[in-house]
Amino acid sequence: MSRQFFVGGNFKMNPATQEQKRSLVKVLNEATIDPSVEVVLAPPAIYLLTLKEILRKEIKIAAQNCYVKASGAFTGEISPAQLVDADIPYVVLGHSERRTLFHETSALVAQKTRVAIDTGLSVILCVGETLEEREAGRTAQVVEEQLKPVIELLTPKDWSKVVIAYEPVWAIGTGKVATSAQAQEAHANIRSFLGKAVSAAVAESTRIIYGGSVTASNCKELATQPDVDGFLVGGASLKPEFVDIINAKK
Ligand code: PEP
Numbered sequence: 001m002s003r004q005f006f007v008g009g010n011f012k013m014n015p016a017t018q019e020q021k022r023s024l025v026k027v028l029n030e031a032t033i034d035p036s037v038e039v040v041l042a043p044p045a046i047y048l049l050t051l052k053e054i055l056r057k058e059i060k061i062a063a064q065n066c067y068v069k070a071s072g073a074f075t076g077e078i079s080p081a082q083l084v085d086a087d088i089p090y091v092v093l094g095h096s097e098r099r100t101l102f103h104e105t106s107a108l109v110a111q112k113t114r115v116a117i118d119t120g121l122s123v124i125l126c127v128g129e130t131l132e133e134r135e136a137g138r139t140a141q142v143v144e145e146q147l148k149p150v151i152e153l154l155t156p157k158d159w160s161k162v163v164i165a166y167e168p169v170w171a172i173g174t175g176k177v178a179t180s181a182q183a184q185e186a187h188a189n190i191r192s193f194l195g196k197a198v199s200a201a202v203a204e205s206t207r208i209i210y211g212g213s214v215t216a217s218n219c220k221e222l223a224t225q226p227d228v229d230g231f232l233v234g235g236a237s238l239k240p241e242f243v244d245i246i247n248a249k250k
Helices: 018-030 045-054 080-085 096-101 106-119 131-135 139-153 156-161 180-197 200-205 219-223 242-246
Strands: 006-010 038-042 059-063 090-093 122-127 162-166 207-211 230-233
Touching: 006 090, 006 162, 006 207, 006 242, 018 045, 018 242, 038 090, 045 059, 080 106, 090 106, 096 106, 106 122, 106 139, 122 139, 131 139, 139 162, 139 180, 156 162, 156 200, 162 180, 180 200, 180 207, 180 219, 219 230, 230 242
Parallel strands: 006 038, 006 230, 038 059, 059 090, 090 122, 122 162, 162 207, 207 230
Antiparallel strands: none
16 A cells, blocks of 8 residues: 655744745745645644645645643643634644653653544654663664553554654754664554554554654655655754655655
8 A cells, every 4th residue: 555645844833923934835835746745734823724724725734732622721722623623634742842841741642642533633643762762772662652552542443544753852953864774764663563553454554754854955865765654844844945855755
């Protein structure tokens, strides 16, 4: 089965101004984009609706986070039900910045994934090891520990709503990209783990994308790897080179 190439842009808490946002949209709207690629942009919550209005319709929108409740006294949180009501199809969950800076555990990320899917969202689920964990030879173990609570809460059918983003923490925002061999090895391990822990069909069909200092100059090589089904892009998604990353397979 062939997996549709997927490129996500994670704006994080950028851009700083409406003007910067508009110029990014202009670049994307005027670019020639490979129509076979699924492209999803995750802007800050305040831009979700305006970006959806002004961006070309082939590009989908994702929230960068959501909560486990539909509504109520949860000041500052983002409701999955409100995202669905606003026709936002995706949410990023478990980004390393959420895990580290906002102390989100793998159990909470799994619960959020369950609720997001129940509510009607698709999930970009981020996993990845720190440099210390990699150097201790624990990459596969750490990633499996992050995936296990999610696997426990999802049925095999739910996995059609999940894209796994393998994002080594040491590569995020550092300029230190994983080599294509390192990415391929980690992705193949994740796929094999899905095969054992869920099913062969889910392992075969689930997209596993790479994130961590992807740029226009390293994306083509990474995209040649058989288990790299796309990218989650932070810094470079704010630049015109994001178009080259979307077109990495061309
Ligand atoms: C990210 O934020 O998910 C990310 C991969 O960032 P960057 O591309 O800047 O490393």
